[in-house]
Amino acid sequence: MTTANELEPTEVVEAELVDDDELLPAVALPAPPAKPAVDQHTILYPGEALPSEATAPRYTRRDFEVSPETARRLEEESAPDNTDRNYKNQRKLFEEWCDGMGRVARPCTTATYVEYCAHLIAQGKSPNTISTYLSAVRTWMPDDKKPGTSKARGLLREYRKQWLKRNRVRKAPAITAAMARAMVDTCDLRHPIGLRNRFVVVVGRKALNRRIELADLTIEDLTVEDGGVAQWVAYSKTDQDAHGEDTWVPSAGDEGLYDPVQATRDWLNCLHRLGVDSGPVLRALTVAGTLQSRATAKVRGDFVTGDAVNDWIRGMAYAADLPNWQDITAHGLRRGGAQEIADAGGDPTKQGRWKPGSATVKKEYLDRAQSRAENPWHKVNEKQRAAEQQ
Secondary structure, three states, X not given: OOOHHHOOOOOOOOOOOOOOOOOOOOOOXXXXXXXXXXXXXXXXXXXXXXXXXXXXXXXXXXXXXXXXXXXXHHHHHOOOOHHHHHHHHXXXXXXXXXXXXXXXXXXXXXXXXHHHHHHHHHOOOOHHHHHHHHHHHHHHOOHHHOOOOHHHHHHHHHHHHHHHHHOOOOOOOOOOHXXXXXXXXXXXXXXXXXXXXXXXXXXXXXXXXOHHXXXXXXXXXXXXXXXXEEEEEOOEOOEOOOOXXXXXXXXXXXXXXXXXXXXXXXXXXXXXXXXXXXXEOOOOEOOOOOEOOOOOOOOOOOOOOHHHHHHHHHHHHHHOOOOOHHHOOOHHHHHHHHHHHHHOOOOOOOOOOOOOOOHXXXXXXXXXXXXXXXXXXXXXXXXXXXXXXX
């Protein structure tokens, strides 16, 4: 047994006495274990170490900055079109509503999202308008913090049933072939405005163009041949990534005044005389037929707006004394052309740049054409005509 005298002598260190109110030197504590940097989307391969905050990258300001050139490009490319402007306004309205309600706008909770849906319903807005507002809000949220949609969709679905009972959606009238001819007949082909408007009606209807597609069309996008006009649509509603698509507009043969080939050539020749050989096809013109100054058009530049195309179409409808001319819009060119193709037994999907198997085309054009062609009153009429011939 070891005695106290056999213990090794202990070295005594002289200690310094300090007052209670003086701080002692900081003692380094062991670092806490690094937290795992995983979430429900993490996938680990066999033998792979669990990622942690210690192995996560350390970002600096450099990782988030873009160069002045990139910033300029982002500003130019993000110049708001109609959809972007609408979304910006709708998000601003949502922010103002949240501020008034004492709620966080971004990222918002699912409850806030549902409450905002109920607020829009209480205002009596159309279901499609509410759907657009909600889409603007949800796409504004960070990807990992978007609000749930099932409750809001349920509210909107029930509201849609009630709303449709009270309101019937009136669509822009289709511009038939006869209406289009009447509108072209009002165009003074001795004047640049007449040549431009004739091009819009004839080519726009045959190409099933949306109004913004016409407004965005450039001279470089057109190739004129004897057999027709090739139109390159660089961007469309169903082509958000701008892959582009060719649309062929065949010649109308001996129709002359209503021939898309002749209408295109006449307008391009007119543009050439005005000193325009590249850039936008559709131009704003003065009453005198000269190019209108676009110095103050900072967003669209030399490109006209879709609203301007609407105004031209409505003006021609008025001049042609068409019934309900005030309801006619550029969309009527697309509707009228698509319906004529469907009535003839064709499928307007490809010509109009709809997605393959589009439910809109099936419901609005193909089913409508089939239903009218198979209407049972045709049999009655045939029987009556046969009886009258006997």
